[in-house]
Amino acid sequence: MSDDAAGAVPPGFTEVYRAQQARFPMPEPGWQPVHTVYVPADRFSSGSVSEWRDHALSLVKAHLGGPEELAEIFAVPGRLAAAVHERVLRKLAHEPIEDLRVDFEDGYGVRPDEVEDGHVEQAVEAVTALHAAGALPRRWGPRVKSFADGDPGRSVRTLRGFVTGVVERAGELPAGFTVTFPKVLMEEYLGQFAGVLARLEAGLGVRLRFEMQVEAPQTLPFLRAELAEALGGRLAAAHFGVFDYTAALGLPPHEQRLDHPVCDHARHVMQTAFAGTGVELSDGSLATSPASDRAADVHVLWRRHAELVRHSLRHGFYQGWDMHPSHLVSRFATVYAFHLAHYDAYQERVSAWEEQRDAGGGLMDEPATIRTLAAALRRADAALGR
Incomplete structure (x- = not known):
């Protein structure tokens, strides 16, 4: 073989290399929320962020004596306890929620059209008020209903009303917007939803992205790197849904938990599918609040939630869902200790x-x-x- 032939670029290499760069941009980690807070649409108001902040701080004041108690409850190394304690207090006071979803799906339920339309208007008013006050979380948006429920019209109607309403009232779509698309049982739903976003974009002149939820074993087979590319860069994240997923596999209620091995499998499939694509990953939630206001019950909740957050972090999932103000305390304490350790x-x-x-x-x-x-x-x- 001649030197020229040995050094020649193989036929088709350039096209394949370009495809590689497009499919696997390998972006460096930037800011990603450590959690997503879900608030049912009928209970969401301009005061929701401050209400979560005040509730979380009241729990700290009542049931967290200081760094030593923090170290014991959250299994934080003693050398880190003072720094973590100080950071948690500062975080709760100044940014208790990093990512907010106004939930029109499972946390909201099925309502008559006129009722849901009214709650869309209510949510729009609340979002624009938070934005005007500089209190809108860095990431925010709605979770709409699933196409798998057989009524995509309701999902699209809520999304359109929400987005257009905010743009009309605020004069813009504030930074950080994303929409959560749940229960993706068929791959085709992703393309259809991306098409909905494209049509909204054309009418509003804004760029819209969404996160899909992985809540069923039927979803895992079509998770792959090409999805992000095929959806025109609109797929921002994939979020795991523990309760629908474990229920679909027939697990009994007491085994429907984030640290069950079947959930580890699902998370690892998600990681493998989206590695290097820039699609963010988020874990699910603990659907439990303190059994009472007594210190013992609050501490039990904090310990269990901290265990689950650590489990997620160890598996490379740096974001999860928080469903109650008490979760903010255990979330931030565990995340800070993990990164500082x-x-x-x-x-x-x-x-x-x-x-x-x-x-x-x-x-x-x-x-x-x-x-x-x-x-x-x-x-x-x-x-x-x-």
Whole structure:
């Protein structure tokens, strides 16, 4: 073989390489909410964010004595307890909710059209009031009904009324908007919903993206990297739905939990499908609130929720759903402790690699490990507000 032939670019390589770059952009981690808070549409108002903040802070005041108690309840290393405690208090006071969904689906139920239309108008008023006050969470939007329920018209009507109403009242669609599309039992629903967004875009001159929910075993087979590309970049995230998923598999109620092995399998399929695509991943929720206002019951709830948040974090899911103000305390405490626990060690290893020196401890880091460490530091900085 001649030198020219040996060095020639194989036929078709350029096209395949371009397809690779489009399908797997491999974006660096940026800011991603650590949670999504769901509020049923009929209970959502301009005061919802402050109500969640006040409730969470009241629980801290009543049932969290200080750093030592925080370390015991949330299994936070003692050396981190004071820093985590201070961060939790500051977070709850200034940004208790990072991502907000006004729920028109399971948390809301089926209502007559005129009733749901009224709640859409109510939600629009609340969103525009929060925006005007500078209190709208950094990410926000509605969760509409599923096409799998057989009535896509209701889903589209709610979405159109919500988006157009906000634009008309606020004069713009505030930054951070996304819409949650639940119970995607058929792959075709994704393309149909993306088409709905495209038509809304044309009329409003805004860019709309959505997150799909993975709530059924039927969804897993069609999760793949090509989805994000095929949907024109409109697929922003995939969120796991624990209760519909475990119920569909026939698990008894006491086994319908985020740390069940069947949920681990679903999460790993989601990770494999969307790795390198830029599609964000979110875990599900704990559908439990404190059994009473007594300290013992609040602590039981906090411990269990912290266990589940740690489980998600260890599996590479850095976002989850919070369904009650009490969850904010355990969410932020666990997230901050997770990111702070290894921050200094990761930073030292990356610095040692960049300076071409031994990191110590018998470690022999590979380039892929360094990229992972650097990504973990960027993710930690985003979560910690650094």
